[in-house]
Every structure is written in C-alpha cells, then in structure tokens.
Amino acid sequence: MTSLYEEQTNQVALKKQLVSSISHELKTPLMIMQVTIQGILDGVIPDEEQAEELLNVVDEINKSSIMIQDMLQIYRLDDAKSELEISEFSLSNCIYHFIDGFDAVIKQHNLQINLDIKKDIMIEADNKLIKRVISNFFTNAIKYTPENERIDIEISDTKNEAYFELINYGANIDPENLENIWMPFFRGEDSNTKERLKTKGTGIGLYLVSEILKAHNCRFGIENVDKGVKSYFYINKKVE
Ligand SMILES: Nc1ncnc2c1ncn2[C@@H]1O[C@H](COP(=O)(O)OP(=O)(O)O)[C@@H](O)[C@H]1O
Ligand SMILES: [Mg+2]
Structure with a gap:
C-alpha cells in the first residue's frame, strides 16, 4: 500500500508532468499564430489569403484556450467537492x-x-x-x-x-x-x-x-x- 505522503507526492509529480506537457503543446499553436499575424503585418501573405489564414489563427486560439482551461481545471478539481x-x-x-x-x-x-x-x-x-x-x-x-x-x-x-x-x-x-x-x-x-x-x-x-x-x-x-x-x-x- 502507498502511504498518504507517497500518494500526495505522486499527485504533485503527475500535476507537474501535466503542466509541462501542456506548456509544450502550447508552443506549436503560439508559433502558428505568431508567424501568421506577423506575415500579414509584413505584407507577405496576399490579401485574398488573409481571411483563411486568420481563421486558422482563431482555430489555434480555441485549441489553446481549451488546453489552458483543462490545465487550470485539473488544479481546481483538487478540492473538487467544496469547489463544485x-x-x-x-x-x-x-x-x-x-x-x-x-x-x-x-x-x-x-x-x-x-x-x-x-x-x-x-x-x-x-x-x-x-x-x-x-x-x-x-x-x-x-x-x-x-x-x-x-x-x-x-x-x-x-x-x-x-x-x-x-x-x-x-x-x-x-x-x-x-x-x-x-x-x-x-x-x-x-x-x-x-x-x-x-x-x-x-x-x-x-x-x-x-x-x-x-x-x-x-x-x-x-x-x-x-x-x-x-x-x-x-x-x-x-x-x-
Ligand atoms: N469515442 C471514442 N471512440 C474511439 N476511441 C476513443 C473514444 N474516446 C476515447 N478514445 C480513445 O481514448 C484515447 C484517450 O482519449 P482522451 O483522453 O480524450 O485523449 P485525446 O482525445 O486527446 O487523445 C484516445 O486517444 C482514443 O484512442
Ligand atoms: Mg479527447
């Protein structure tokens, strides 16, 4: 049987791992957003393609937002009963x-x-x-x-x-x-x-x-x- 201490330590380790994994996952959408918007500002992306590129950015923002919410939620659920x-x-x-x-x-x-x-x-x-x-x-x-x-x-x-x-x-x-x-x-x-x-x-x-x-x-x-x-x-x- 695992002790309470071990259990809590495992929980903390799991959460650290979650945060680092999500942070890693967020790098790609951030890069896509940055490159696209910079491309539009610099005039590298032709007018007729801008709308579609911006829709991709919105997509990436939505995905990132879900990931961040998931991460925050995992922290909040710690004390779930009292937090519902x-x-x-x-x-x-x-x-x-x-x-x-x-x-x-x-x-x-x-x-x-x-x-x-x-x-x-x-x-x-x-x-x-x-x-x-x-x-x-x-x-x-x-x-x-x-x-x-x-x-x-x-x-x-x-x-x-x-x-x-x-x-x-x-x-x-x-x-x-x-x-x-x-x-x-x-x-x-x-x-x-x-x-x-x-x-x-x-x-x-x-x-x-x-x-x-x-x-x-x-x-x-x-x-x-x-x-x-x-x-x-x-x-x-x-x-x-
Ligand atoms: N409705 C489903 N039909 C088929 N496979 C599923 C379904 N729901 C979950 N899975 C499987 O369970 C895995 C874990 O699901 P989830 O925790 O939502 O992670 P993710 O969707 O990010 O891969 C998925 O990668 C998939 O292989
Ligand atoms: Mg899923």
Whole structure:
C-alpha cells in the first residue's frame, strides 16, 4: 500500500508532468499564430489569403484556450467537492448547445448525428464541468469516428437519475486499452483511427472527465459495443 505522503507526492509529480506537457503543446499553436499575424503585418501573405489564414489563427486560439482551461481545471478539481458550483440546468439544452457548436465539423466529416432526447431533463450539478464532460465525449466521438459514419446520443431519466449515452460507430477501442484511456496522456494508436490521431490531442481529456464525474459521484464508463464505442454517465438529478 502507498502511504498518504507517497500518494500526495505522486499527485504533485503527475500535476507537474501535466503542466509541462501542456506548456509544450502550447508552443506549436503560439508559433502558428505568431508567424501568421506577423506575415500579414509584413505584407507577405496576399490579401485574398488573409481571411483563411486568420481563421486558422482563431482555430489555434480555441485549441489553446481549451488546453489552458483543462490545465487550470485539473488544479481546481483538487478540492473538487467544496469547489463544485451547483445550479439547476437542463441537460437536454447542453446537448443542443454542442450540436450547434460543432455543426461545421459535423458537416465537414459528413457525420450523421441521431438525437434521442424525448424531454427536457433538469439536473443539479456544476454546469460548466458537466458541459466539459459532454464536450470531451463529443469531441472524441467526432475525432475517432470515420467519415460518413453515425453518432447516436441519448438522454433519459428515472425518478432520481439522469442518463447520458453517446455511441460513435465505425470505431472500437483495443480491449487492452480500455482501462488506460482514463490515464493522463494516454492516446490510442489503433490503425482505424490513425488518420484522425493526426488531429491534436493531449490525452488528458478523459482523465479530466473521470475527475469531474467522480467529484459528482457519477457512475460512468466507456465500452465497446457492436461496431462502435459507447461513452456514458449516470448522474443524480438532485444533490443530496
Ligand atoms: N469515442 C471514442 N471512440 C474511439 N476511441 C476513443 C473514444 N474516446 C476515447 N478514445 C480513445 O481514448 C484515447 C484517450 O482519449 P482522451 O483522453 O480524450 O485523449 P485525446 O482525445 O486527446 O487523445 C484516445 O486517444 C482514443 O484512442
Ligand atoms: Mg479527447
């Protein structure tokens, strides 16, 4: 058994590693932004190409911003229980919000999204953090689903619990890796998804998801289903 001291030391080491890894990941987007904007200022990039180049810059800013937020969140979650900002909100609306936000990418990859939301489901939880969870599940689904495939999203409820389930088809996770995907920095390498893995990722998404869901006392998981991957969580509708 590890002692409390060892455990805390490991935690600190893990966090240091997270920060150094994210700092490293931030160098590339910063460089792209710097070079592009300098190029425009110096007149090296022709007028007709500027708009597109600037859109790339916006993309890089968004990515960097997510990375920085993840890093800050990992620090805050330390004392998660006392730090949760609980409010009542609609889980259904959260989903609609993401579908709208990802409209362009969904079209670009020609993905078909099937929503099964029969009614508005209200829950008491930390809105920002639950959005972060859904956003991570959703971005993973988009990243690791081959083009022209399908993503099903369903939410339902019982008297006390709300249930979120997302299945992305055309992908599977190597069964040997099913446990590892929750570890910080772990990224899969399976041939199916190799192409998509060229898209950036830090491998901390699911680590953050697990910390957030644990702080909310949720049951959650990711498993292989027939021709797909299912990501899900159950959350209490009311905070006890
Ligand atoms: N919905 C999914 N479908 C297929 N593979 C997935 C899915 N979600 C996660 N994975 C696998 O788990 C790994 C870890 O996910 P994550 O922590 O979000 O890191 P990242 O997305 O930055 O690689 C991914 O690299 C991928 O191999
Ligand atoms: Mg991810």
